[in-house]
Amino acid sequence: MGLIYNPRSHHNKGQDLTSKVSPDVFVAQPGNRDQLPDALARLAERGIDLLVINGGDGTVRDVLTCGEPIFGDDWPVVAVLPKGKTNALAVDLGGPSDWTLQCAVDAFENGKRIRRSPMAITPLDQPDARVLGFILGAGAFTLGTKAGQSAHKLGAFNSLAVGVTTLWGILQAVFGSRANPWRRGAKMDIRLAPNGVPLEHSGMGEADRRLILLASTLERFPGGIRPFGSLGKGLKLAVLDQISRWMTLMLPAILFERGPKNLRERGFHQLAAKSFDFELDDQFILDGEAFPAGRYRIEAGPEIEFVAP
Known part of the structure; x- marks a missing residue:
């Protein structure tokens, strides 16, 4: 299992970093968005089966955007711990606001699986600047x-x-x-x-x-x-x-x-x-962040399997 932890998310106080759920949980705490690709690449090299995103909707957007070139159409199962100011994806998945890392692990083993495709937003004059969001x-x-x-x-x-x-x-x-x-x-x-x-x-x-x-x-x-x-x-x-x-x-x-x-x-x-x-x-x-005016194409992105209670 891999955990992407965003210490800047509204409800984060570090409790999941100290959780001793399993020695097989690899924790990544990138200091900023630029460090996300390397963190995700290291988790992919370990062959993780479950990717836990600890943060709000903006954190989910950044992880999915940076993870697409790494995972492509072969994503691990994803769990979301709703720790941001807004957590619309978690509401859609039915995850409670007090979900912990242990809850996500239990749901991976015994919970439901829900498939969702984030939107892919591509500037028509800059196709390499594609982002994923909901x-x-x-x-x-x-x-x-x-x-x-x-x-x-x-x-x-x-x-x-x-x-x-x-x-x-x-x-x-x-x-x-x-x-x-x-x-x-x-x-x-x-x-x-x-x-x-x-x-x-x-x-x-x-x-x-x-x-x-x-x-x-x-x-x-x-x-x-x-x-x-x-x-x-x-x-x-x-x-x-x-x-x-x-x-x-x-x-x-x-x-x-x-x-x-x-x-x-x-x-x-x-x-x-x-x-x-x-x-x-x-x-x-x-997902809470402003993007500049211009011409864009919006379509469905990769289908991802999320865990739910």
Whole structure:
């Protein structure tokens, strides 16, 4: 077994480093992201069967991104100890917040196995800079992430932080003017595979702008929200045009599948996609980290087997 331990993750206090579960647990504690490839390569050379990631969603993103050139399509089984400020993947896998290294080892032997493919995000002008992650958002989602960081400073994490930032965004969108960033969104050109067909626009607001783009391969989300409705496995998109104030007020109901019908005509698109390209004039967020504006291709990455209780 190999353990990647991120001492900078919010809930880490070193307890798993001192755990004497087994002499066969090889611990790597890279000091920064640049040291991750070497740490993962050493674990791969040892022929590990289980890779335990101790950290939050950002740590998972970095490990998967740095590990893809090493493991390719032959990953070890992966376990996630949810130690970050946000732990959406752990929520999807059903892992409790107090999971320990011993729990992960026990689950490897007796628990469930869940297969997930992270998204692969590739800059079209820099194909070697591909990254893997599970939640991508743009437009007001970028503002929401910054608001979420403020919520973290106030002590709100995971589902509570989702609720706080959602409420704040809705208030801004309802009572703000069109100049308000929460209502203005970002310029986006979204084109669906295989033929590069543009994603339809409802006609609400400016045709070249969208309020929010959200993409993910997860199936369950913090707070029980369902941004993709009944869509299940695979790569999914939820795109919000510049909707009316009334529809903004309906967003909480929509996120729990209790909203009005004919959502596409009202400016809310939910769809599954094999892959898609998008170009935007603002930053986007991948698992909590901001990435620059530009043109990107989003598709499913390698299928990885995760352990669950």
